[in-house]
Amino acid sequence: MTLYGFLFYLISAVVIGATAIAITRRNLVHAVVYLIVSYFGTAMLFYLFGAPLLAALEIIIYAGAIMVLFLFVVMMIRVESPEEVMFPLSQWLPAAIFGLIYLGAALVTIVETPGTEVSLRMLTATPRQFALYVFEHHWFSIEVISILLLLALIGALNLGIRKGARQGSSAHDADARTAGGPAGSISTPREAASAAVEEEI
Amino acid sequence: MIVPFGHVLMVAGIIFALGVFCAVVRRNLIMIVLGIEIMLNAVSIAFVAAALRWNNLEGQTFVLFILAVAATEVSVGLAIIVYAFRRTGSFDPSNFNLLR
Numbered sequence: 001m002t003l004y005g006f007l008f009y010l011i012s013a014v015v016i017g018a019t020a021i022a023i024t025r026r027n028l029v030h031a032v033v034y035l036i037v038s039y040f041g042t043a044m045l046f047y048l049f050g051a052p053l054l055a056a057l058e059i060i061i062y063a064g065a066i067m068v069l070f071l072f073v074v075m076m077i078r079v080e081s082p083e084e085v086m087f088p089l090s091q092w093l094p095a096a097i098f099g100l101i102y103l104g105a106a107l108v109t110i111v112e113t114p115g116t117e118v119s120l121r122m123l124t125a126t127p128r129q130f131a132l133y134v135f136e137h138h139w140f141s142i143e144v145i146s147i148l149l150l151l152a153l154i155g156a157l158n159l160g161i162r163k164g165a166r167q168g169s170s171a172h173d174a175d176a177r178t179a180g181g182p183a184g185s186i187s188t189p190r191e192a193a194s195a196a197v198e199e200e201i
Numbered sequence: 202m203i204v205p206f207g208h209v210l211m212v213a214g215i216i217f218a219l220g221v222f223c224a225v226v227r228r229n230l231i232m233i234v235l236g237i238e239i240m241l242n243a244v245s246i247a248f249v250a251a252a253l254r255w256n257n258l259e260g261q262t263f264v265l266f267i268l269a270v271a272a273t274e275v276s277v278g279l280a281i282i283v284y285a286f287r288r289t290g291s292f293d294p295s296n297f298n299l300l301r
Contacts, residue, residue, distance in 0.1 A: 005203040012212045019216055019239055023223035028231055035235060042242055049249045051261050061268050066238065066275050073279050074231065077286055103218050107211055116207030120253050125261060133258040134265065145269045152273040156280040
């Protein structure tokens with residue numbers, strides 16, 4: 001086993017462990033921080049697989065923008081630590097058994113399929129090569145993606161602004177969040193929009 | 202790198218299964234969106250490894266698009282979650298039963 005192979009197994013173990021811890025936390029902030037650890041590991045995996053530009057984008061967009069957006073939403077809304085009740089055992093036990101069977105079948109399929117035992121070679125697509133490839137073959141998709149990001153920005157703004165206007169006019173909202181309501185509802189789409197704008201940059 | 206392609210697929214599959222578990226079992230809207238993010242992340246790992254396996258940049262290009270769609274989905278999804286929270290005051294998806 002070479003050093004790179006050892007690094008792959010080490011980083012994979014960290015990524016799987018951090019993700020497994022993240023999805024079982026009751027505290028949302030802890031979950032998000034563990035997921036940031038997982039995304040850093042994923043970025044290192046991308047670098048090992050010869051995609052340095054995607055590794056940088058993974059850290060900037062996933063670990064930077066998206067997770068900070070989650071943190072903002074978690075911190076902006078006071079979660080009164082709800083007693084998140086699990087489903088009863090008799091309800092999710094069959095689902096868990098079926099899911100484990102599918103997972104095992106998928107793993108066996110991966111092992112048995114010819115071609116999956118091929119060892120990967122060490123190659124790197126430099127950002128220049130990658131950018132030339134993308135803008136040579138997929139320039140139209142890039143334009144469509146930019147329109148999609150613009151639509152997301154408009155949609156997020158619309159979701160926030162309409163609620164703020166309604167709250168000001170009728171004010172029939174059940175929960176007593178008088179002071180934090182309008183300011184929070186205005187800042188929400190702005191955060192969402194900033195993530196989209198960062199993505200576009 | 203002396204790692205079989207199948208091992209990378211296994212890692213991606215395990216992470217994907219963790220994401221499915223998170224999205225199905227947790228009863229909290231934010232955790233459900235986090236589970237979807239984990240699933241997209243696992244798919245990205247598989248795509249990048251496949252790009253290296255067949256020495257074809259198409260896989261890396263697709264990961265670029267996945268990043269953009271994930272950012273879009275999270276921004277709109279979190280805006281909807283905050284909107285729903287303002288209406289119902291809860292993150293539990295079983296409370297959103299206005300149509301029933």
